[in-house]
Amino acid sequence: MTGSRLSRRAVLAALASLPAVPPLASASAGRPAVVTTAKLRGGGFGIVGLDADGAVVFVEPLPDRGHGIVRRPGGDDVAVIARRPGRFAYVVGAESGVVRAELDLPDTRHFYGHAAYSGDGHLLYTTENAFVTGTGVLGVWDATSGYARLGEIDSAGVGPHEVRRAESDGTLWVANGGILTHPDSGRMKLNLATMEPVLARVVPGGAEAERVLVLPPELHKLSMRHVAVHRRAVAVAMQYEGPESDVVPLIGLTDRIGAPPRLLDLPEALALRSRQYTGDVAFDASGAVIGAGLPRGGFFAFWAAEDGRFLGSVEAPDGCAISGGAGIGRFVISTGTGGRVGHVAASPAGIEVAWTRVPEVAAFDNHLAA
Amino acid sequence: MRVLAALLTALWVLPAAGVQAEASEALVLDLVDGNVLPAYRAFETQTETLSLAVEAACAEGALATDAVKDAFADAWRAWAGTRHVVKGPVTYFDRQFRIEFWPDARNRTSRALADLRAAGGAPDIAEAPVAVQGFPALERLIHQTEGAGDCPVARQIAANLHRMAAEILTGWTEGDRPFRTALVAPGTGAGVYFTHGESVTALMTGAVSSLEAILRLRLKRPLGEGSDRARPKRAEAWRSGLSLDLIRADLTGVADFHHGGAGPGEDSRGVDAALRRAGETELADLMARAFRLTRETAATVDGPLAEAVVDPAARAVLEELVTQVSALKALIEQRVGPALGISAGFNALDGD
Secondary structure (H helix, E strand, C coil), X not given: CCHHHCCHHHHXXXXXXXXXXXXXXXXXXXXXXXXXXXXECXXXXXEEEECCCCCEEEEEEECCCEEEEEECCCCCEEEEEECCCCCCEEEEEXXXXXXXXXXXXXXXXXXXXXXXXXXXXXXXXXXXXXXCCCEEEEEEEECCCCCEEEEEEECCCCCEEEEEECCCCCCEEEEECXXXXXXXXXXXXXXXXXXXXXXXXXXCCCXXXXXXXXXXXXXXXXXXXXEEEECCEEEEEEEECCCCCCCCCCEEEECCCCCCCEEECCCHHHHHHCCCECCXXXXXXXXXXXXXXXXXXXXXXXXXXXXXXXXXEEECCCEEEEEECCCCCEEEEEECECCEEEEEEEECCEEEEEEEECCCEEEEEEEEEC | CHHHHHHHHHHHHHHHHHHHHHHHXXXXXXXXHHHHHHHHHHHHHHHHHHHHHHHHHHHCCCCCCHHHHHHHHHHHHHHHCCCCCCCHHHHHHHHHHHHCCCCXXXXXXXXXXXXXXXXXXXXXXXXXXXXXXXXXXXXXXXXXXXXXXXXXXXXXXXXXXXXXXXXXXXXXXXXXXXHHHHHHCCCCCCCCCCCHHHHHHHXXXXXXXXXXXXXXXXXXXXXXXXXXXXXXHHCCCCCCCCHHHHHHHHHHHXXXXXXXXXXXXCCCCHHHHHHHHCCCHHHHHHHHHHHHHHHHHHHHCCCCHHHHCCCHHHHHHHHHHHHHHHXXXXXXXXXXXXXXXXXXXCCCCCCC
């Protein structure tokens, strides 16, 4: 019996009876179970590999702050992308952290921070800003020949941030945040009054992205920045660029093209604390649970994918990165300031977390690959 | 024994915590009542004067009179004196963009204004495109005027600016949930803040982002990478020649915020006072000096910014200004924030 054959309801019911304490898989001690980027305690930034107990296996220096991290299917390459508006991206060995390739970006582009591989692992897609025209593109790289640049495709929106591949059918989902920036102005947002976030998709082998979801005008300041996919279910995590005191939905969930997304709510006290800002989103391995990091609120929140009900939260000052872990209801999370990694078991009975402090790390970045 | 030990701990902890809380509340009151509200009152007054001046000129069959130009400059400067406030009523209903839609790389203002001119005004200017409701649109009407024919649109924009200024002020002080209360009485359900520390962080964020905007948008964009690569028309307000005035008003606003509105010779208030209460006298003195030097440098640039960026001698002064504003910003982020117990999160402030 596998998770994917179960209905979400059955999975959720089964979850409630699982042991609450997350297992620390000591069998794989010494092998990197988590690859992420971080600000290092000794100074500078790096790519960090951690084993399942949170012990550091490797640290590879980065020239500046990293951001997105993605594993290549069918191999042990891991691509690490610079934080926007950075221009570096490296491919490293998942076991060793050793750099295998560096992406050579055209002068008129900068990275937006995320990347995804094609299902066969042959291509890597990176979100980029074609800043002369202010249009968003996906750079396409050949992972089979040293990551040569093959070309690019329009992302169908301004400010593409995260791109993720659906494991089930290979579709790429692109969260176009809608916010225009220019390297001359650093990270300043130049078009908040007119921004238009767009969720787009690229079918496998497709040459263009198609717009799938555009928010209604009253929600045009909800910047769709991160996306998680499980089979047909797509979760988008948003950041609101309007007044802090507005309470707006931060996670949208859709599993049918054309249907309005279901908007996931937080209890009011948490909604206020959130500052209307999410930094990462993930499904667990079964697709039954959705988790999100809310660094401005200082917590992670979890919902049932089936009906969108709130399952609970984990306090985590400056916590952002979240990824599905090994097993249903399991997640791996980390904190910025404080440098901690947490193993989460989420179920309708509650959210359990076991934290490990990583002394080599001053602050973990926004994302991790478990 | 255990009870006694707990009590001793409490006795040791409480006074320190009490002092900290009191200091934070005093700081919030200083910043809000000493700087933010007076700045918004000045903005309300100056936009009213502007609206009246436009009415008076148009009644005489003119628009771009000296009185209108002066009132326009005063009102825009008053707005710049509030731009370090980035939370609260100014963010409601897109007001910050309606008051000043800039930078405007695609020139939406001119395009939307052409439509508005052709129509002789809007049925409701508050519902017109964001880009035509504010200072940049009015600047075109006054400084690139097509004459008294521009009066209907100019009167609408000026009156709407005053209305927004008045609404921001009342949003801070009146109604069911005045934003002032959200900041000075956090954790009472009046707003989104739970502690005075959060209120201070929200206010300080604005000071830092104002300095960041001076650097990135107001100076570096027009400066370009050399005098032959300068972009004068990327300067804010180049049509009216107010670019440098607005930068000076920004700096004055942030400095006044830092001092909680205290003038020279008055008792220390605001961030300055909070630093001194925390025993950070040297840092407080350093900040006062940094603000003074930076404002002096801004005062010494000759002529309009659009001309200064192509003049090598003036560029040197502007580059000095860039250095000083950068230093000021770094000092607030790296020294003042930690001294006040404000921790900026690595991911919380990341913006991705």
